[in-house]
Amino acid sequence: xxxxxxxxxxxxxxxxxxxxxxxxxxxxxxxxxxxxxxxxxxxxxxxxxxxxxxxxxxxxxxxxxxxxxxxxxxxxxxxxxxxxxxxxxxxxxxxxxxxxxxxxxxxxxxxxxxxxxxxxxxxxxxxxxxxxxxxxxxxxxxxxxxxxxxxxxxxxxxxxxxxxxxxxxxxxxxxxxxxxxxxxxxxxxxxxxxxxxxxxx
Amino acid sequence: xxxxxxxxxxxxxxxxxxxxxxxxxxxxxxxxxxxxxxxxxxxxxxxxxxxxxxxxxxxxxxxxxxxxxxxxxxxxxxxxxxxxxxxxxxxxxxxxxxxxxxxxxxxxxxxxxxxxxxxxxxxxxxxxxxxxxxxxxxxxxxxxxxxxxxxxxxxxxxxxxxxxxxxxxxxxxxxxxxxxxxxxxxxxxxxxxxxxxxxxxxxxxxxxxxxxxxxxxxxxxxxxxxxxxxxxxxxxxxxxxxxxxxxxxxxxxxxxxxxxx
Numbered sequence: 001x002x003x004x005x006x007x008x009x010x011x012x013x014x015x016x017x018x019x020x021x022x023x024x025x026x027x028x029x030x031x032x033x034x035x036x037x038x039x040x041x042x043x044x045x046x047x048x049x050x051x052x053x054x055x056x057x058x059x060x061x062x063x064x065x066x067x068x069x070x071x072x073x074x075x076x077x078x079x080x081x082x083x084x085x086x087x088x089x090x091x092x093x094x095x096x097x098x099x100x101x102x103x104x105x106x107x108x109x110x111x112x113x114x115x116x117x118x119x120x121x122x123x124x125x126x127x128x129x130x131x132x133x134x135x136x137x138x139x140x141x142x143x144x145x146x147x148x149x150x151x152x153x154x155x156x157x158x159x160x161x162x163x164x165x166x167x168x169x170x171x172x173x174x175x176x177x178x179x180x181x182x183x184x185x186x187x188x189x190x191x192x193x194x195x196x197x198x199x200x201x
Numbered sequence: 202x203x204x205x206x207x208x209x210x211x212x213x214x215x216x217x218x219x220x221x222x223x224x225x226x227x228x229x230x231x232x233x234x235x236x237x238x239x240x241x242x243x244x245x246x247x248x249x250x251x252x253x254x255x256x257x258x259x260x261x262x263x264x265x266x267x268x269x270x271x272x273x274x275x276x277x278x279x280x281x282x283x284x285x286x287x288x289x290x291x292x293x294x295x296x297x298x299x300x301x302x303x304x305x306x307x308x309x310x311x312x313x314x315x316x317x318x319x320x321x322x323x324x325x326x327x328x329x330x331x332x333x334x335x336x337x338x339x340x341x342x343x344x345x346x347x348x349x350x351x352x353x354x355x356x357x358x359x360x361x362x363x364x365x366x367x368x369x370x371x372x373x374x375x376x377x378x379x380x381x382x383x384x385x386x387x388x389x390x391x392x393x394x395x396x397x398x399x400x401x402x403x404x405x406x407x408x409x410x411x412x413x414x415x416x417x418x419x420x421x422x423x424x425x426x427x428x429x430x431x432x433x434x435x436x437x438x439x440x441x442x443x444x445x446x447x448x449x450x451x452x453x454x455x456x457x458x459x460x461x462x
Contacts, residue, residue, distance in 0.1 A: 001227060001264055001312070001314055002265070002266050003263040003312075004306075004311050004312075005302070005306035005307075005311075006265055006271075006302050006306065007265050007266075008263065008265045008269045008271050008298060009271075009298045021270075022262075022270065022272040024271065030435065030459075031439075031459055032459055033457055034322050034457060035442075035452065035453075035455055035456055035457055036446060036452045036455050037439060037442070037443075038452070080274060080460075081273060081274065116452075117453070146435065180322075181322075184320070184321030184322050185223075185319065185320070185321050198223050198319065199222065200223065201222070201223075
């Protein structure tokens, strides 16, 4: 349906090719969070790997920082319609976390848990194989608290609510269990290129 | 509130009813009202009217003749009880693509596309009770206005306070309506904070939100707030939430909605 009088502002072709449907490019880094920003002291920070209810490995901040570090630069896409190109992250790939724990991914689904009680579900296949990391640095610096520091999940190929801020645990689950936003009408998978914003998209 | 596929034992208590799928539909602009120099309300009649909960938003989609589309999200300002049309308040943004369309092109009788309602977290209904503390910065007041209008539509006496920070007196969106509501003596109290007003009226704060201001607002409620909603640009929300926490509000009672960097 053409909107009378709307011409819009088209991005250049090279930018448009990198924008999923319904997204616009931003050069800022907007902040979207469901509640106050938790202030997490790295002296108290821990990260736990769980299979169902059972913890199988746990790291302190120093121990986690001693794991193999990787970097990637990716475009990210927020369900609130902004995309940001070439964001640079450094941290520990999920593959390396599993290797350090000495386990293979035991189930097909995971829930990422955060210090503020937030959680979000991601299929295990979308976390392994070099696709995702627990990031400790953004653009070469510690991640600011409102962007999820000290550590956040980064799964850049899914809408960015899947990249849980203030992460403190990754839990393997037998079933695909809905997380915080998924319980509130947002899509269980969240592929920006298929515009899977909401339930039923 | 049954949500398909959700375990009824889930501890979540703030879920809004979610339809199976949110379909795009056309909506006609039936009225436009300028609220402040930079913000106007657009009253939209969707072809298929829908129910919603105060605090929810809709996605709007505009299409150019060559098929290019732009989408944005706008909070609903009207109360669920007022039905159709729904009111969207759109602030003109510098360099805005969609807001420029609304302010410079859109006219009564035009149709746009929208889908909704969206959002099951930043929502409140009278059944959830209070006290209710609302903190809005600029156009962040819009979803909070829907909550206050919903409260008023029910004749609710749930204690409520709105702390509204705006740049100037003339940028206090819904000012006359808010002042009328505050004069009804039904448990709603209004606090205004103006950040760039040279001569603020008596009883109006002339500074940005801070911990002391939050403490004074909390003292005007008969009991600590059960639900706190903060909406605005991210720096405002950060300042307001940290001030509220410093003033003694448990972080778990605070819900936020943010926009911009």
